Amino acid sequence: MAHPETLDRSSPLSARFDWHLLLMSLLLLLVAFLVLTPLGLLVFNSFQLSRPGAPIVYGLEGWRKAFVSPGILQAMMNTFTLAITRQIIALVIGIFIAWLLARTDIPMKGTLELFFWLSFFLPALPETMGWILLLDPKYGLLNQWLLGLGLLKEPPFNIYSFWGIVWVHLGGTIGIKVMLLTPAFRNLDASLEESSRIVGSSAIGTLVRIVIPLMMPAILVTTILGLIRSLEAFEIELLLGVPVGLHVYSTKIHELVTWEPPQFPPAMALSSIFLLVLLSLVALQRFYIGKKIYTTVTGRGFSVRPTHLGRWRYPAFAAVLLIAVGTTLIPTVLLVMGTFMKLFGFFNIPDPWTLDNWRQALSDPVLLRSLWNTIAIGLGAGIVGVIFFSLIAYVVVKSRFAGRAILDFLSWLPWSIPGILLGVALLWTFLQTKIFIPIYGTIYILMIAMVIKSMPFGVQLIKSVLLQLGNDLEEASRICGGGWFYTYRRVIFPLLLPALITVALVGFISAARDISTVVLLGTGKSRTLSLMMLDFAAGAEFEKATVVAVIIVVLVVAAALITRCLGGQISIRG
Amino acid sequence: MAEKGIIKKILPFFLLAVLGSETDPALGQATKPAWQTEWNRVLEAGKKEGRVVAAIPPSPELRKGLEETFTKRFGIVLESVPARGGAVIRRIVEESKAGVRYFDLHIGGTESIVKGLLPENVLEPVEPWLILPEVREAKNWWGGHIWIDNAKHFIYGFSAYQTASLWYNSDLVKAEEVRSFDDLLDARWKGKIGLSDPRTPGSGASIWAYMMLIKGEEYLKRLAGQKLFLARDLRLLAENLAKGRVSIALGIGYSESLPFIKAALPLSAFPTPKEGLYTTGGYGHLTIIKNAPHPNAGKVFVNWLLGKEAQEIFSKAMGAPTRRLDVDTKWSKEFGVLAAKDGLTLEQFYRMENQSEERIYKVRDPAALLARKLFD
Numbered sequence: 001m002a003h004p005e006t007l008d009r010s011s012p013l014s015a016r017f018d019w020h021l022l023l024m025s026l027l028l029l030l031v032a033f034l035v036l037t038p039l040g041l042l043v044f045n046s047f048q049l050s051r052p053g054a055p056i057v058y059g060l061e062g063w064r065k066a067f068v069s070p071g072i073l074q075a076m077m078n079t080f081t082l083a084i085t086r087q088i089i090a091l092v093i094g095i096f097i098a099w100l101l102a103r104t105d106i107p108m109k110g111t112l113e114l115f116f117w118l119s120f121f122l123p124a125l126p127e128t129m130g131w132i133l134l135l136d137p138k139y140g141l142l143n144q145w146l147l148g149l150g151l152l153k154e155p156p157f158n159i160y161s162f163w164g165i166v167w168v169h170l171g172g173t174i175g176i177k178v179m180l181l182t183p184a185f186r187n188l189d190a191s192l193e194e195s196s197r198i199v200g201s202s203a204i205g206t207l208v209r210i211v212i213p214l215m216m217p218a219i220l221v222t223t224i225l226g227l228i229r230s231l232e233a234f235e236i237e238l239l240l241g242v243p244v245g246l247h248v249y250s251t252k253i254h255e256l257v258t259w260e261p262p263q264f265p266p267a268m269a270l271s272s273i274f275l276l277v278l279l280s281l282v283a284l285q286r287f288y289i290g291k292k293i294y295t296t297v298t299g300r301g302f303s304v305r306p307t308h309l310g311r312w313r314y315p316a317f318a319a320v321l322l323i324a325v326g327t328t329l330i331p332t333v334l335l336v337m338g339t340f341m342k343l344f345g346f347f348n349i350p351d352p353w354t355l356d357n358w359r360q361a362l363s364d365p366v367l368l369r370s371l372w373n374t375i376a377i378g379l380g381a382g383i384v385g386v387i388f389f390s391l392i393a394y395v396v397v398k399s400r401f402a403g404r405a406i407l408d409f410l411s412w413l414p415w416s417i418p419g420i421l422l423g424v425a426l427l428w429t430f431l432q433t434k435i436f437i438p439i440y441g442t443i444y445i446l447m448i449a450m451v452i453k454s455m456p457f458g459v460q461l462i463k464s465v466l467l468q469l470g471n472d473l474e475e476a477s478r479i480c481g482g483g484w485f486y487t488y489r490r491v492i493f494p495l496l497l498p499a500l501i502t503v504a505l506v507g508f509i510s511a512a513r514d515i516s517t518v519v520l521l522g523t524g525k526s527r528t529l530s531l532m533m534l535d536f537a538a539g540a541e542f543e544k545a546t547v548v549a550v551i552i553v554v555l556v557v558a559a560a561l562i563t564r565c566l567g568g569q570i571s572i573r574g
Numbered sequence: 575m576a577e578k579g580i581i582k583k584i585l586p587f588f589l590l591a592v593l594g595s596e597t598d599p600a601l602g603q604a605t606k607p608a609w610q611t612e613w614n615r616v617l618e619a620g621k622k623e624g625r626v627v628a629a630i631p632p633s634p635e636l637r638k639g640l641e642e643t644f645t646k647r648f649g650i651v652l653e654s655v656p657a658r659g660g661a662v663i664r665r666i667v668e669e670s671k672a673g674v675r676y677f678d679l680h681i682g683g684t685e686s687i688v689k690g691l692l693p694e695n696v697l698e699p700v701e702p703w704l705i706l707p708e709v710r711e712a713k714n715w716w717g718g719h720i721w722i723d724n725a726k727h728f729i730y731g732f733s734a735y736q737t738a739s740l741w742y743n744s745d746l747v748k749a750e751e752v753r754s755f756d757d758l759l760d761a762r763w764k765g766k767i768g769l770s771d772p773r774t775p776g777s778g779a780s781i782w783a784y785m786m787l788i789k790g791e792e793y794l795k796r797l798a799g800q801k802l803f804l805a806r807d808l809r810l811l812a813e814n815l816a817k818g819r820v821s822i823a824l825g826i827g828y829s830e831s832l833p834f835i836k837a838a839l840p841l842s843a844f845p846t847p848k849e850g851l852y853t854t855g856g857y858g859h860l861t862i863i864k865n866a867p868h869p870n871a872g873k874v875f876v877n878w879l880l881g882k883e884a885q886e887i888f889s890k891a892m893g894a895p896t897r898r899l900d901v902d903t904k905w906s907k908e909f910g911v912l913a914a915k916d917g918l919t920l921e922q923f924y925r926m927e928n929q930s931e932e933r934i935y936k937v938r939d940p941a942a943l944l945a946r947k948l949f950d
Contacts (some may be wrong), residue, residue: 052667053693070950129810139817239810242771243803258660258774259942260689342837345813349837364634365642427665431672441676519661523676524627524653535656538632540809540829 024401027391034452035413037433038425042417046268052261062265069266071247079249083230086166086173091223094177097320099207101178102185105306106317113182114560115324119175121509121556122331124235125537126546130334131168133345135159160244168236171327177222180461183498184218187468193307203307218464220288224281225457231274232418249273254420267421275416282412338546361547366527374529374555377443378511381450382504388451389458389503390496397466411459414452422453423517430521443526446518450511458503465499501563509556613705619870625651626871629666629680631857632656636891643887644878650871659686660775666863670696678872680861684722684929685775685938687729687861692931698862699727703873709880716897716915717923722859723931732880733858733894734923736851737827738843738910739781745840746821754848755789759796763822768803768811770825772945777808778825783928783941784852791944798948816841828893828909835909843910853914853926856894
């Protein structure tokens with residue numbers, strides 16, 4: 001964290017400016033309201049035991065039922081082992097790839113980085129179906145081909161397994177790590193690495209002993225975000241784990257919520273574990289970062305010379321390309337292929353290929369409206385989120401505001417609520433808070449919901465980049481006569497831009513893909529593409545659902561390309 | 575001369591009749607039945623309201639069919655919200671409690687309605703909304719008017735059928751190998767039976783509850799011992815059956831099997847087992863939300879929904895044959911769906927159903943509890 005004493009005279013946010021203090025207090029109150037209201041309602045209702053229509057009764061039975069339900073301990077163990085396994089693998093690979101893309105002379109960096117962004121964009125259901133097509137133990141195409149070679153007696157791959165679930169998740173998990181770490185790695189002054197090389201350290205030694213410790217805030221944030229999301233994941237587990245009795249925490253919560261009537265008390269009780277894990281991780285993060293300084297961008301000049309890999313340049317490129325192809329290209333090809341098939345995965349039926357899926361999806365009268373709503377909600381959530389999250393992050397990192405630690409902690413809390421429960425919590429919040437009633441049912445309520453959902457990610461990513469920026473940059477601007485707003489606009493904002501763009505883009509993607517929140521808050525008029533996709537999937541029209549999924553992916557890729565053109569590749573010029 | 579005399583005698587009466595009908599509106603309108611007057615009033619008021627909001631089952635074909643046809647016919651916008659029962663029911667209840675009026679009516683399966691909407695006192699009786707004789711008169715419906723709730727006011731069932739819930743891969747199994755539910759306990763089917771997860775509401779829960787009704791708990795325990803392949807995604811279950819990963823599947827239905835049947839894949843429905851199969855209305859149940867924001871437009875929609883045109887759309891889109899006697903439903907047999915009016919007696923329908931309020935609490939609930947005990 002920044003040393004408060006360095007902000008004493010130059011900081012615009014020191015205590016003598018009462019109106020700044022008022023604004024920061026209002027910001028704290030707003031965040032507290034948006035975050036604590038849904039969480040509080042969920043906790044409160046977890047003690048409400050009565051059946052629908054019956055007089056209200058409170059008690060602990062829901063909590064008791066949650067933790068003594070059969071299979072819950074095994075589900076908990078499965079959840080943690082799956083999450084930790086894939087996070088460790090993805091972290092090691094993600095750090096290495098981010099370093100290669102941001103700090104070395106590996107060729108085709110931009111294209112490779114885009115591949116990894118794409119892997120994060122792919123929707124889970126069609127991606128999983130694609131991997132089933134390849135790796136089903138009995139009928140997977142890859143298994144059949146390998147068995148056909150005559151070298152093996154048993155199919156080597158089984159997608160319906162622990163490692164099958166890890167594999168399918170890896171693409172998105174590595175993707176998000178590369179997305180988040182690469183901008184942070186770019187903000188590293190190369191002179192630090194050069195100094196390490198001068199004293200005899202190798203490239204890998206420099207990575208391990210210089211780069212990674214300096215990148216710790218970003219790495220920790222990425223790890224925590226990844227771990228929490230892994231703990232809450234359930235779509236892939238539902239498809240691959242349930243048939244073989246491999247349950248995870250979230251499939252248990254999902255089951256409880258789909259009971260008739262929904263069992264919110266035990267579901268909420270189970271999700272309290274996420275809150276405990278989140279609190280522990282955040283505490284660890286704050287303890288580790290503590291009073292250390294992670295400034296890598298100062299006013300003393302900045303070097304961007306890449307590390308030369310020499311003879312390892314092309315082998316490294318091949319390795320990254322292989323990972324990109326495996327985690328991105330293959331599922332994308334399968335996804336697109338599925339849109340042209342009468343029955344996904346069935347190549348031996350008469351006339352397996354068709355344009356009908358596209359024809360019917362594109363001629364659906366709600367398509368244009370859904371597309372417009374998706375863009376509007378995504379843009380709104382992205383832009384509002386960026387402004388809101390950057391304000392929060394700035395106050396947490398750069399101010400002396402007494403409530404900044406609470407603000408930081410509150411910004412994590414939306415991720416303590418699993419996605420399948422957050423939709424209900426937000427529904428309760430918006431219906432029971434009169435201020436929201438005038439906009440209930442409109443796309444604006446969906447924008448607010450998406451902003452709340454993506455708050456942890458947005459705040460923490462911007463925060464990790466702000467920690468890299470030395471205070472001398474702002475001080476220099478002050479000395480030259482720049483006010484706070486001028487300094488923010490001309491000095492801080494350009495340095496934050498890559499992170500802001502990533503946050504806006506991820507906000508856009510979340511809004512485009514979200515189902516659990518939209519289904520409870522959306523109306524016929526505010527229908528999104530994700531709801532249209534759900535419509536097709538629920539009606540067993542999987543192929544048409546993949547057409548909508550491809551449209552969502554194209555939309556998101558277009559947004560990514562536009563943001564990259566606008567400045568996603570902006571890095572600090574030496 | 576005599577003719578002139580007759581005309582003179584008749585003319586006053588003639589004039590009286592014409593003038594009387596011109597000057598007294600009641601006389602002029604007496605030829606119109608009361609329902610017509612009410613319908614005209616409702617239609618005009620509905621057009622002023624401009625739209626009706628209905629929660630419907632998730633089906634793009636249904637959504638398109640209903641929205642386009644209704645709006646074209648009446649000039650009133652149908653804003654449909656497709657969603658699975660549980661999610662939308664929760665929303666309807668919470669909105670009602672908060673005084674937010676958005677939904678006019680809900681069409682869906684009975685379990686979520688009976689357990690989610692009925693006890694919360696958010697429903698209005700359906701009958702006052704039925705205006706047109708073709709809809710209101712019981713003689714137009716097989717079995718008359720069928721109500722799901724015990725009070726027989728709030729949940730109207732407009733579909734009734736028996737769906738083939740036992741399917742097999744005809745490359746691996748012969749139809750005659752399973753003639754009874756008892757045959758499923760044969761050791762050769764161990765690890766080869768797929769089941770739509772009965773722990774969550776849906777067709778899997780329906781077949782599971784029916785088996786509990788006719789065969790009892792012990793049977794289900796033995797069936798669970800067959801290492802069943804449980805799937806929550808019905809499309810995936812149908813796919814696994816088509817690929818031969820499982821040889822028999824319980825709980826898939828019309829929507830899931832249709833694409834595979836059309837692609838000439840070896841999916842077939844077993845003939846009805848000797849114990850019979852459960853009867854149901856599927857998603858074909860109508861409820862009216864209390865204090866509907868567009869009551870007149872809603873009435874127009876309800877009367878159209880329960881009429882011939884909309885019932886044809888619904889039956890075809892959902893594979894849920896209607897009870898309307900003037901709608902052809904024989905086509906559904908090809909896809910393993912037997913319309914109740916094409917092959918069952920009313921007694922058979924009631925005996926084999928597990929979707930009414932009573933059966934939900936007495937049969938489905940205990941069956942779901944047992945499923946959780948066995949599979950958790």
